[in-house]
Structure formats: C-alpha cells, structure tokens
Amino acid sequence: MFAGEFVNLQGKFAFCINENDMLQQVQKLITEKEWTKIYCSEDKWNAAFSNTINLAGCDASVTGCEFLVARTGTIVMSAAQQSGRTTSVYAPVHICIAYTNQLVYDIKDALQLMKEKYAGNIPSLITFASGPSRTADIEKTLVTGVHGPKEVYCFLVEA
Template structure:
C-alpha cells in the first residue's frame, strides 16, 4: 500500500524526533521520589493531629487504668446506657479495672460500640479494621458512636506500612474484609454540603494507650 507524500513527511519528522530526543527539563520532578514527607519522630502526635482534623475525637491514656477512668467519665457525661462490646479482650480489661459499664447485646438500638483495631496510620489519621477481630464487620459502623481502643505499638506511618504489617501478621492469608476508617462517616452533595453520619457513626473516638 502506497503512502501519500503528506503522511510520509509526518512519519519522517516523527523518526527524526525520536532519533534526537529532547532532554527532560526538570528530571527531579518526574516522580522518582516520594511526594510524602518522611516519617515523624512521634507518630502518636501526628495521628492525633490528623485524626482530629477530620472531626475525630482523640484521647491519650497513660495505661489501661487511665483509659478505663476516662471512658467511664465519658460514658457518664454522654449518658451511654447501651454499650456494645463483642471482644473478650476488652471486656476482660474493663472487668479488671472494675469499669461499671452496662453492656448491651442489641447493636440496632445501641448508644455506642467499643472495638479494638488492627493498626493506626499516623500520616492520615486512619484506623485499620478487619473481620479478624471479634467485633466483625458491623460493630464499628452500625452504632451512632464508635470508640476504638488502641495501643501506641499499633502505630504505623503510612497505608503501605499497614498493608505490609497485615500481610506479615497473617502470613499472606489476609482477612476477608479490611477497612480503613478516617474519622466519622461523612458525604457531600453536588453543592459540597457536608453531611456527617450517613453511612456510619456520627462520632468516632480513639483512646490511645501507651504500650
């Protein structure tokens, strides 16, 4: 098939351009380095800052006794009478600390749910949750308020670090469901009107325990 002179002229110019490539004017801006800041020294502080920016409520606890005391005070202030907790580890801690909480079985009409988490991501202020926890899928999203109990040892810097840690923890056999929750549930309409609590809890608390 013959090629028209106009098309041959275009192809000739393309070949010439390819044989004499133009050097990249700004080689350091071509995505060779990370766009994120390097990890900070205190990931607990960074997590608290990022988490509260997104309307999360953060409390630092010196130990489990301190956590129990602050949680009991919060429950009394908020008048939480129906508290759902499905994790034996947390219930044992509350009993050891003699925390007088009225545990409730029905998630549908609960005031608040208490769970642990897999990890906390400091760079984004994110909780990493999975079905490997006794709470399952619904406990952290169904109640109007979610309280997450975590330890400083669960802090990682970035989402990539969280995924690598989970893969190592479960020997490559990841849980069937992993969620990344950053603050309370929120959405916006076409006019950018923000609505909180549409697809999940209206309030999210993180009690971070040193350890």
C-alpha cells in the first residue's frame, strides 16, 4: 500500500531484500544519475554514501526516517534524527532509507508511536513528506521542486 501511494505522489520506490541489496541499489542509482556530491549525516550510511560536507552544493541527500505511513505514502521525519531539519528538504534530490518495521497504517499510528518512542520529550519538529515538493500557486499549473526536492526516492529494506 505504501509503495502504491508513494508512487502516485511522484515518489520513486525500491524494495530491498536486505542491507546489501539496498547499498547496491542506491549506489547504482547514484552512478546512473551521475551524481557526484552526496550528503549524508546518518552514521549508519555516512561511510557508504557521503562524499561532501556541504549540503548546499550537493546533488542528493540520504536520510533515514521515523516512519512510513502506508495509507498516504508519507515519510515521517523529525528533528531528533541525525539528519536534522534541513537535509530532506534542502537538497534537490532526497533519498530516504527505511525498514519494513517502520511501516504504519495511518498518520495517527505514527504520532502515537512517536509519543511512545520519545516518552514525553517529543522532537521540536515532525515533518510529513509526501513525494516531491509541488505547488500550483503559479497560474494553477503544477510545478515540482519549488519548496523542496524535485525527486524523492524511498528504499524500503526488509527488516
């Protein structure tokens, strides 16, 4: 369900059978797109992907997430993550790596689990990203990438 909704929102989805499969698929994407500057502040993937310390000039950023909401195809992120507030929205391309145990059905479920996870110390920012940035403010014409990434990829790893 998540994959279908995410793709309907112009996101690009890939299922990975394990971590090695994910590493290979993300590296293949980076090579095919000829991205040379990848920003990643997540300790788990920094060595594999990050080759720049400058988020402002990167081609793509790699982050994790708190949860994936199946019903709406939404990626839930927070300020408590290592990637912080700007990594997922500042780069022209956002690559999110998630695990099947992070899938929830509805936004209500994600919020309840956030409350439990952070036990009274809710992060100062919770972001709900549903595909690439888009707006129809200009003459009611849909434009992507105006207020955030032009492309969003989600690599879902079997947990």
